[in-house]
Each structure stands twice: as structure tokens, then as C-alpha cells.
Amino acid sequence: MEQNDEEESDIVHLTGYKLYILTFGLTLAAMLMMLNASIVATAIPEISKYFQSISDIGWYGTVGGIGGAGLMNGALTIIASAAPVVKRPLLVGTIMSVAVVGQAVGPLIGGAFTQYATWRRYERKKFKVHKTWKELFFALDLIGFSLFAPACIMFLMALQWGGIEHPWISATILGLFSVSIATPIVFAFWEQRVGKDAMIPIAMLKKRVVYSSCLTALLQMGSLLLVTYYLPIWFQSVKQVGPTMSGIMILPTFLSQIPTAGISSVLVTRLEYYLPWAMVGSAITAIGSGLMGNFKPNTSEAEWICYQILGGAGRGIVLQIPVIATQAILKPSEIAVGSALVVLFQLFGGAIFISCGQTIFTNRLMGALQRFAPEVDAALVVKWGATQLKEAVPPESLDHVLEAYNYALIGTFLIYYLGAAGAFVSFFTSTGMGWKSLKKTNTVNLLA
Template sequence: MASSDRSASSRHSLEKDVEKEIPLPQEHVTPVPQPATVEELKGAAEIIPEAEITPEAVEEKWLSGVKLWLVMGPLILVFFLVLLDTTIVSTAIPDITNHFNSLADIGWYSASYQLASAVLQPLAGKTYVYFSNKWTFISFFAVFEIGSLLCGVATSSKMLIVGRAIAGMGTAGLQNGAMTIISACVPLHKRPALLGICQGFAQLGLVFGPLIGGALTQYTTWRWCFYINLPIGAVAGALLVFSRGVPDAHSKPPAMEVFRDLHHKLDLIGFVLLSPAIIMALLALQWGGNVYAWDSATIIGLFCGAAGNLLAWSAWNWWKKDDALIPVSMIRRTRVWSGSLVVGFLMSSLYIFVYYLPIYFQSADSASPTMSGVYMLPNILASLVLAVAVGKAVQIVGYYTPFSIASAIFMALGYGLCSMLSPTSTTGEWVGFQILSGIGRGMGMQMPLVAVQNGLPPAMVPLAISLCMFTGMLFGAVFLSASATIFTNSLRTFIVQLAPTADLDAILTAGATGFRKVISAEEVPGVLLAYAKSVDRVFYLCAALAALCLPFSFGLGWTNIKKKAQEKKAVAEKPDEKARIEV
């Protein structure tokens, strides 16, 4: 009887604990919002010390039906605008440099945007931990819109660069913010489908950017490449402002309490240490081989400065432990660092492919800039269809890791086949190769983002997602720089071999669509083949990056995320005292 009373008392005490918030060190979070397995609870225990967690399900009011799509609609629209903004300026740059006589600033129109976005990614993740998902997302979107407006009304090249940097600051909290909100709207087993839809439609922005930018520049003015964000953004912003259905996955402390201790809550010292490291590394990659030689004092100094700052930040981050900008116990989890690396390699291969395939079409295949974008639709549409279909398949099967593994295989195969493209390649070949790579990307792009959320308490989800986004952007910058070096060196080598009488410097200056004006008709076939072979070399890098996704995909874990499987495990793990998890 005494034992029974003690058991009842213990049960009553634990039930009361479930109703309380589970404290992170100096943070406020609620219990894991889904039926938790032993593995998940142990994972949470690494991040939430001295907390009592039970495997009973914690009831949450998830969104569905119209309420869900009223939130998803503007998120997809904003995600589309963000990716559109990364490429729309590419076809407008010639007119912009002519307008401002600013050819020397051409690299900064893209670099300022990427630098600002990359630097703020980790801090943006921290912001979503402490402030409302809805108003944090809207705030970042407002910054993005202000940056777009400044670009549109720019009266000088410097003003345009500042506007691009402000827009980049806004985007830092939009991609990871959209995914954070989705994770708060639906349970884990439904997230792959919604993440796939969001990312699939957003990728259309990468392809349509040059098309829309070219049309707006040709028929109106380059300023509409930035103004276009304002009316579309106003619609998305209004839907979000007046929506009452944007949830938070965990309770947030009062805003004034956060502001009183802002430097500690957001780890602003860690941010100040990490930001210069990112900026110096990205500047070295932007300038190396273009503005300065790779062995110049400037580039070497930037790399050394980046390394020094990174070491200082690493020591600080280790000392801060779970209060750090990137919590130590989170990044030590296999799912988190494996998922971040998969995102990094996958997004790097995507950026390179999207950048260099139009160069192949415009040079070797003589396509116009507009048609080169149209020719990429097989890749994007295949990716969109598979992203949605595989998201649903994960709901049915319950395991995401097999799809990530298959994704790496299909991408590596597709990109590898694209490295065989030549001026004589048929339409069936470049369409088929694109479809294979699109299938691979569609199968895998949302899987690491689901994996890093699995087993994490809700308060850690924004940080894990922001780490993935940061890795994708950083790796993208690194490998885009590497691809530019590969392409330029290959082009120089092949032109000398295949068109020895052609003026090499004139060809390089004229670019992929203008070289025909500076060479003779006899030299055209050799230059076309040189361009095709140089792009092929870049696609070798794409295939290698896709293949690197394969080994790290095995680190994403093999937990069944189906609702019934989780509930079954939760029931099997329900206590007697021996089965309880004590943290």
C-alpha cells in the first residue's frame, strides 16, 4: 500500500511537472510537444539539464485546413521573393553599371547582399528563440522590403550597395523563419511535405529571377527588379499581420525581460567575434583571383584574420556552452552536424548548377538569356514534383534517411551526366540529365531540415535550422568561388588548345553571349567547345559535392517519425518506475 501511495504521489508530481515550463539555462521552453521516445528524451536531456521529462504526449493545437494554408501561403510567397532577389539582379547589372558608371562596383551588388545575410544567420536563429515567431518574421521581412525600396530609388552606386546589404540583413531571418514557423504549425511527421512544397516553389525564384530581371530591364527600368518586391511583399505582409494563426512552438519570456538581458540572451559577444570571421573569409573568397591575387598580402591577411577570429569565437562559444550563439550540446548531436553538412553540400551544388547551366546554354547552345532560363525548367519542375511527392511518402513510410541517401545518388548521377554536355548534345540529353538531378534534389532537400528537428526541444529548433541555413550559405560562397576558378582556368586552357588564333583576352571580356562578335567564323566551333568543356569541369565539382551528401546522410538517424509509431513507443515506454526517464 505504501509503495502504491508513493507511486501515486510520484505520478502526481510528474504530471504537475509536465504543466510547468522546462528550463533551459536562463531560458523558457515548454516540454517536447510530441509523444517522446527514450532516444528523444535522452537527446533533450543533453540540452536541458536538470529537467524532469516524461514520455507522455503533450497536447498541442496544430494547424490544419484553411488556417494552415493562410499561414503557408505568405510564407511560400516570401520564400519565393528571397530566392528571386538573389538572381534577378544578374541580368540587370549591365544597365546598372552603365547608369552609375560603376563597373568597379559590380562585385559588390551581389557580395553585399550575401555578406549581410550570412553574417546575421546565427543571430537570427537566436532571435526566434526569444521573440514571437510572427512578429520576428514580419520584422525581418520589413527590413528586406526597406532594403528593396532603397535599391529601387538609389541615386548612386554606393546607395544601391547599402540597400542590397539591408535587404540581405532582412533575408537572414526569412528562410529559417519560414521553416521555424512551419515546425510550429504541424507535428514532425507532417513537416517533410510542407517543407518540400515551400522549398520547391521557392526554387522557381532562382530560375525566374534572370528571366524577370531581363524583361523588366528591357521593357521598363532596372529599378523594377527591386520595386517588384514591394507590391508582392505588401500582400504577403498583410496576410501575416492580420493572421491570428501563426503559432509559437514554445512559450516566450516577456519581451522587456529579454531586452533587459539582451547581450546575454542573444550572446552578442559571440556574434561580435564570429561576424568578422565570416566577413573576412567571404571577402577573401570574393576578391581572390579577381581583385587581388590569391597569394597577395590582402587575401592572405583576410584569411589569417578570419582564422584568428574563428579561434577566439570557438573558445568563447565553448565557454558559454548552451547559452552560446550556437549551443555546444546541440552541435555535438550527430543529426545536427550531419544535417548541416548535407544542407551545405546540397545547396552548394544547386547554386553552382543554377549559375553555370545557363552559361552552357548561352555559349555552347547559342540560347538567349531568356531561353536559357526556360531550358532549366525540367530541372526545377522535377525538383518541385519530387519534393511534394517525397514529403508525402515520408508521412507514409516514417523514415526520411533513405530518401536523403537516394537523393545524393540521383544528384551525383544527374550532375555527372551533365558533365558530358557538348555543343552537339541533343535536347533529349540535356532535358533527361536535368530531370535526374532535379529528382535527386527534390527527394533530399527537406530531409536534413526534418532530421535536425527530430528529438530537439522546440526552443532549439530555430537554432538548428539557422545553423543549416548558415552552412548552406557559407558552403555556397566557398564552392562558387572554387567553381569560378575552375571555369576561368579551364576556359583559358581550352581556348588556347581549341582556338589558338582567337584573342583570349577579348573572348573573356566579351562573355558567354558576346564572344561571337570578337572572333571570326572559323574560330567559333573551337570557342564553343572550350566553353562546353569548361562548364563540364565545373559540373565535376557539382557531382562531387552531391556525392559528399551520401556519407553524411547516414548520420541523420533512423527514427520512425510516423505519429502511430511514436505513440506506440510512448505507450511501450510508459512507466513503471524502472521505465521512467530521470534526467
């Protein structure tokens, strides 16, 4: 810890208007990134109708998070380098809370484009890499990446195909799971050999605060993205509303995050301890997500609004805590990699939860249609998607099909599955962050 303080004392931090301008720019970038991540949420039912497939939902969030990882990690790393540690909780909280505005507006814009324009008008851009291949090879640990990326892809493919494209006990699924488990073992040995220049430094990941923060970030972000992607489907299928209205109806989830993120950041800054807020936020999120398991076709507005507010408030309290905890415990030279680990686990958690949610939803929907509406063609209903149920099924069977959709969707919210279970487990993983004060007496502060 003394070594951390000595290294921190050698850094000259920004103050005054320079720090505020920097924070404003980073906040704007983070907000646009979150808008980009959530804009597709309300368009998913329409996209699934266009491609006549609901089994590809899991890939939308996975691909969409690739660029966002660099933006968010860059913003958090810059703040860690520019601001003293005692000010970081407030600044990180500001970035995260305002970024939620983009996450709230995204579904509205996506719904409007889907309903009144077309989602196919998004532009595709190409970005040039200005480093040589040799520099990139050594700087990015491409050997480690070539082991890590295929393992993640095979694991996600196994989750998405299991029970849908292939039986769980088929050679394809078992082979994907086997290789996706064996490859990380080789990856771990390689990273241990590379040492501090590894893509994921094993020595850093072994620190209790770091791995606890990463697991908490994985579970919380996974729970959030699960709701972000599947709650609009519930509104559009079970409540039979349009994409724009579903974007409005999901607003309580995001709007409740904004004030609680700001409040928790102020409290962490004033009281200098972050662990209580991580535990409280995880507990509130688990309760809100668990209550979503009570959703029914006749659920009142007051209920689904209150449940969303409860879950969103909990996430607002806890989402920035893993970053704050990691930056507080690591040396300044390690903060960039530590923040990258937290963001990596956040996005990986989102990909895992969305893929698992898609598998649960598809499998439960097929079974529920046979149970609640055996007279309809289940394969045809699944193929048509949520937005054309009235056209795909006879009027006398519509209520039964809606009941089947509700049964399938709450399986992704219910505590026995993902949403609440992830938040519940994060309550225990957050305890590993420890009771650490953020106050640093040796930090150089130019306010004097």
C-alpha cells in the same frame, strides 16, 4: 528523448483551416524568396558585360542570400511550432516544393527584364530596426557575429581572388586564409563560453543529427546554386541563346524538383523514416551533376534536358530532409536555432560553391582560350563576357572560343570539381542523420 516528448506534449498545435492558412502564407513567402534568389541567374552574363567583369559573379549569390536566410528560417520555425511532428514532413515538403516554382520562374523573369527591359530598375528599400541597441547586442550575440562574419568574408575573398587577382601563394591570399582559419577558433571558444545563448550553440552543433544535417544541406544547396548560376551562362555562351531562352532551358532543373519534393514528403510522412530518402536523393543528384561533365557545344536537347531532370529530381527528394531530421531530434525550444543552423549552412554552402565555381571558371577560361584560341586576346574576351562573343572575336575564331567556354564551364559541373562532388559527399554525410521514427505518441493533437 523522454524530455523531448514531455516538452512536446505541453504544446497545443494548430489544426484545420488555421493550419492551412498559415501554411499558405508561409509557402507564398518562401516562393517569393526563392524567386528573388534566382531572378539574377539569367541576368549574370548581361551584368558582367555591363560592368566588364566576370570575376564578380560569386558576390551576386552571396549578397542575395542575406535576407532569404531570415525568411526561410522563420517559415520553418513557425511550422515546427504550429504543427505536430508527424505532420511536419508533409508541410515542410509543401513549402519547399512550391517554393521551387519561384525558383523556376525567377530565371524567366530575370531573362525577360534583362532582354526586354533593364535589370537596373530594381528598387532599393530600407528597413527599420525597432529594438534598442542594447537589446540587439545581447539577443544577437554581436561579439560572436563580429568574429564569425569577418572570417566568412575573408574566406570567400580568398577563394575569389586566388589565381585571378593575386597568385595563390601571394601574401594576400595566404594572409586571408590564415586569418579566416584562426578567427573561427576564437569564435568557437567564445560560443562555448556563452553557452545556450550563443549565435551557434556548440552543444547543439555537436549532435550527430544536427551536424550531419547541416553538412548535407551545405553540399546540396551549394550544388544547386552552382547549377542555377552557371548553367544559364553555358546556354548563353556555348549555345548562343538570349537571357529569356536560357531561363526556359534551365526549367527542367527546377520543374523536376516539384513532384519529387512532394513525393518524398508524403513517403516520409507515411513511412516515418527520412534517412533512405536523403541517401537516394543524394545519389541521384550526384549522377545527374556528374553527367553534366559531358556537355559539349553540340550536346543535344534530349541530353541536357535529361541530365537536368535527373539532378533536379534528386535535389527535390533530399533538400527538405535536413530540416525534417533536425526538427525531429531537437526539443521544441531548440527547433528555431536548429532550423537556423541548417539554413545558415545552406546559404554558406551556396556562397562557397559559387565563389569556388567563379574561380575555377575564370582560371580555366583563361587557360582554355590560350589552348583553343591562341589567336584571340584572352583578356578582352573575358572582359566582354558571354553575351558579346560574336562582337569580341573574329568569325573564324568563334567556334574555338565557344569550345574554350564549354571547357571552362563544365569544370564547375564535373565530378572532379564541385557540382557532382558535393552531391556525392552528401550521400555519406546524410548517413549521420540516423534511423529515427517521426512518430510521437505523446504529442497533443486537437483533431480528436
